[in-house]
Amino acid sequence: MEKVKLLGTWSSPFVQRVVWALKLKGIEYEIFYEDFANKSPELLKYNPIHKKVPVLLHNGVAICESLVIIEYIDETWKDTSPFLPHETLDKANARFWAKFGDEQALPAFYDIYKKQGKEQEEAKEKTLANLKLIEQQLNEKNFFNGENIGFLDLAFGWLADYSRPLEVISDVKVLDEESFPKLCAWREKVLAIPAIKESWPDQETLIAKFRKIKESKGQ
Amino acid sequence: MEKVKLLGTWSSPFVQRVVWALKLKGIEYEIFYEDFANKSPELLKYNPIHKKVPVLLHNGVAICESLVIIEYIDETWKDTSPFLPHETLDKANARFWAKFGDEQALPAFYDIYKKQGKEQEEAKEKTLANLKLIEQQLNEKNFFNGENIGFLDLAFGWLADYSRPLEVISDVKVLDEESFPKLCAWREKVLAIPAIKESWPDQETLIAKFRKIKESKGQ
Known part of the structure; x- marks a missing residue:
């Protein structure tokens, strides 16, 4: 069973685009909301470079940067709703x-x-x-x-x-x-x-x- | 016969990375050097948004932004020297x-x-x-x-x-x-x-x- 977690905030458009991507692909995930005044140890651990959301955790491995995440999702779950065009x-x-x-x-x-x-x-x-x-x-x-x-x-x-x-x-x-x-x-x-x-x-x-x-x- | 042209300057690191990509793949190409004080009609036509080099012209179709160009080269000429990792x-x-x-x-x-x-x-x-x-x-x-x-x-x-x-x-x-x-x-x-x-x-x-x-x- 694959485990997908998303570190995010409800109000960020960069998180929102990843939420859409996950939902469009029908991927089960859990979202954890960050408080920027008090960043979680998980956020600091998994995005030490930018300390920003979104961070996708796929079976414990982190992927950062929203557009990179969307390409990752598209390449990993390729059977439903392809995002990138074919050509x-x-x-x-x-x-x-x-x-x-x-x-x-x-x-x-x-x-x-x-x-x-x-x-x-x-x-x-x-x-x-x-x-x-x-x-x-x-x-x-x-x-x-x-x-x-x-x-x-x-x-x-x-x-x-x-x-x-x-x-x-x-x-x-x-x-x-x-x-x-x-x-x-x-x-x-x-x-x-x-x-x-x-x-x-x-x-x-x-x-x-x-x-x-x-x-x-x-x- | 495929026709590959590159609009560039000899001193830009963004052009240089595309030159390396083309040479590593063994792709024949022609380079046209731009003079920024007097941008060519081709540059203005093929990169109207940013008016910047590099621009790759592949059989007359333009691709802009150096990293986008490198992914394009990698996907188009996939048989030699893959650039992007497999996983x-x-x-x-x-x-x-x-x-x-x-x-x-x-x-x-x-x-x-x-x-x-x-x-x-x-x-x-x-x-x-x-x-x-x-x-x-x-x-x-x-x-x-x-x-x-x-x-x-x-x-x-x-x-x-x-x-x-x-x-x-x-x-x-x-x-x-x-x-x-x-x-x-x-x-x-x-x-x-x-x-x-x-x-x-x-x-x-x-x-x-x-x-x-x-x-x-x-x-």
């Missing part, structure tokens, strides 16, 4: 855009929530440009890889479940239906998937949590 | 450390060359800590993946061929034999591989080039 070129494309998401699109989006005034305006402009590029990748497909949810949908998962709460708090709307009809339709499709719907963090609680973080940092 | 856990480990290298170890090392005074001292401390972690990964193996050069050796390739020039320019030594005997031995093994030896940028020219960049930025 090498499509795979490269998915990895390129996942990197773009984490290094460019997500930080800019998060800055809208974190910053004020001119800096917030700049983050908004950057985000609109990024979303335009992401929307083009989606094109006429239901999901980034075609008919089924895959690696890039998980990588862009924060756009589905965190964009609205962050927009509410910052009172800046970027992902609107008129400008990004395909991305908005994609969001609805992602969030309607049962495995995702049941693990989608409650939006009001998420808003309250991120509002509190913002206030505590005096942003 | 999923080892694969995840290689990807984790490659990410650590690009996001943490390389920027800190580069800061020793770029910065002065207290900031340089901090970059040196960080680098020593990073190198210690990397040395532990190497352990008693010849290469990061064992007996043969692989993905992580390519990802850490900058440590083999750029560390010495950058140390010379900054007059700060970090990768010394006493502190990092395994990494130093690894460097010699990497640089002795014929495919790499023949494409190793000339160290004096590299020093002159990076010294000029530093001076032009008033660092």
Whole structure:
């Protein structure tokens, strides 16, 4: 019997994408919630480099970094719901855009929530440009890889479940239906998937949590 | 007949790792050198998002981001010199450390060359800590993946061929034999591989080039 544990927090989009991956594959797992003010000995032991969540423990062996974990899950449990596309070129494309998401699109989006005034305006402009590029990748497909949810949908998962709460708090709307009809339709499709719907963090609680973080940092 | 082109510069460690990958696999390719003051229409066309090298063109289709390119090369030409380890856990480990290298170890090392005074001292401390972690990964193996050069050796390739020039320019030594005997031995093994030896940028020219960049930025 395989033992799968996840060290996480309920509010991290990086943990959330791993939760989705596990649920989509139908993998039984146990989640342990970390308190960042008081990190668990397990977190310090299994991710000594970054001391961050998510950490996946598979039969006691640790895998860190959310996108690395998702590739690991996909390669280990390959019989159900493949995440990475089959063709090498499509795979490269998915990895390129996942990197773009984490290094460019997500930080800019998060800055809208974190910053004020001119800096917030700049983050908004950057985000609109990024979303335009992401929307083009989606094109006429239901999901980034075609008919089924895959690696890039998980990588862009924060756009589905965190964009609205962050927009509410910052009172800046970027992902609107008129400008990004395909991305908005994609969001609805992602969030309607049962495995995702049941693990989608409650939006009001998420808003309250991120509002509190913002206030505590005096942003 | 497959057509492989590489858009690059002779002095970028990110291009260099792709050159090594192509040569190790024995893939025929043509390299086109970019002038950053005057980027080619090809670069702007094939990497419109980042406008950066390296870009691999395989039968006219572009792949960007050096680590993504290396995985693509490994998956496309799989019969010779596999780069990624076979086991999923080892694969995840290689990807984790490659990410650590690009996001943490390389920027800190580069800061020793770029910065002065207290900031340089901090970059040196960080680098020593990073190198210690990397040395532990190497352990008693010849290469990061064992007996043969692989993905992580390519990802850490900058440590083999750029560390010495950058140390010379900054007059700060970090990768010394006493502190990092395994990494130093690894460097010699990497640089002795014929495919790499023949494409190793000339160290004096590299020093002159990076010294000029530093001076032009008033660092």
